[in-house]
Amino acid sequence: MFHRAMTLIVAAVLLAGFAVAGVFLHVPYLVASPGLALNTLGELDGEQVIQVEGRDSFEHDGELSMVTVQYAGGPGARVDLFTALSAWLSPSQAVLPEEAIFPPDRSVEEISQNQTLQMDDSQNDAIAAALTELGEEYRTIPIVAGITEGLPAEGVLELKDVIVAVDGQEVADSEATVSAVRERSPGDPVTLTVERDGERKDIELVTEESDDKDPVIGATIGNDIVFPFEVNISVGEVGGPSAGMMFALGIIDRLSPESLTGGSNVAGSGTIDIEGNVGGVSGVEQKMVSAKREGAEYFFVAADSCSQTFDSAATGEIEVVKVSTLGEAVDSLAIIRSGEGLNELPRC
Structure with missing residues (x-):
């Protein structure tokens, strides 16, 4: 009896020790959970998410929602071991190494700024893609987007x-x-010949040889896009490029006399470029849960991310539609709107 009692006492002490360690021991992992679902056709803080000025716009029933992943942890705010283990056992959460979002060679501030820039770029690309899909014209203007230290463009x-x-x-x-x-x-x-502060000037540079033997001046050239009317997108503090497809669909709906959704509740995730190509994203398993939680009937996912849809806690509970281009997404919405040929929707 004495030995059995001592065994129980030691086991209880060890369990208590493990429990305390689990709470106070912090680990370099991130916990990914279902995040925000925001209807691009709706409002945020009393304002339309997509606002159009200088052109007739329309409001329709239905939802075209962007969905996000919420991350816990990271440098300076690491999760404890107990939280990480609980997330690992959860069907709707995922545990990732810290480096997946926070590379050791970049600061948290740099990553945050990059996420903001990616969001801004995705919004501009979404506007361009939507206008292309609608047959509207816009202009691109080449601008200096970056300058490499030590090459001719620096300081000039x-x-x-x-x-x-x-x-x-x-x-x-x-x-x-x-x-x-x-x-x-x-x-x-x-x-x-460059235009700066409203004035034009000629700048002469001498090219240098790159590692690939090409002539370079040390300037990264990007495109600034000039639209025929103003489109503003407001999503609060959300960053990254993964809402591009849903932004583009929301813009098309706002500029079209007829509803894209026919009143259906659609969510999705995928990047977009100005030509309307839809690119892959991460965190689809959690985003599907967000979509289902907010009542979405369909989830549009980039074709490149199809493999992520099979292990979500929402798999089998929401209709998943595969999308490679913005045009394909519009075509799928036409099928959903009509209610005919639903079995012909592209699936993962």
Whole structure:
């Protein structure tokens, strides 16, 4: 009896020790949980998520919701072992290594700023893709988006300089600008006509040889997009590019006299580029749970992310539709709206 009692006491002490350690021992892992579901056709803090100025816009029933993942943990706010183990056992959560979101060579501030920039870029790309799908025209303007230290552009070009011409030949976008520079040999001069603060000036640079033997000036050229009317998207503190597809669909709905959804509740996740290509995203398992929790009937997912849909806690409880392009998403919505041919919707 004495030995049995001592065994029970030791076991209880060990269990208590493990419990205390689980609460106070913090681990370098992140817990991913279902996050926000925000209807792009609705309102946030009393304002329309998508606002159009300078063009007729429309409001329709139905929902086209972007969904997010909520992360706990990270540098300076690590989760405890007990929380990580509980999440690992949860069907709706996932445990990731800290480096998946916070690479050790980048600060939290840098990552946050990058997420904000990605959100801004995804909104512009979504507007461009939506207008292309609707047959509306817009303009692109090549601008200086980055400058490499130690190369000719440093101290001469400035961020946001608009590139008007290369050696007197007008350029329409970033691709044309880069091609014009690369027509030279390393060591050749090149003159850029730039617009800065409303004034134009000619800047002569001498190209250098890159690691790939191409002529370079040390400037990253991006595209600024000029739209025929104003579209503003407000989503609060959400960052990253994964809502691009749903933004584009929401914009099309706002600019169309007829509803895209026919009153259906649709959620989804996928990046978008200006040509309407839908790209893969992470966290689909948790996003599907967010969508189901908010009453979505359909979940649109980038084709590249299809493999993530099979292990979600919401698998089998929500209709998953595979999307590769914005046009495919619009076509699928037409099928949902009509209620006919639902078995023909593309599936993962």
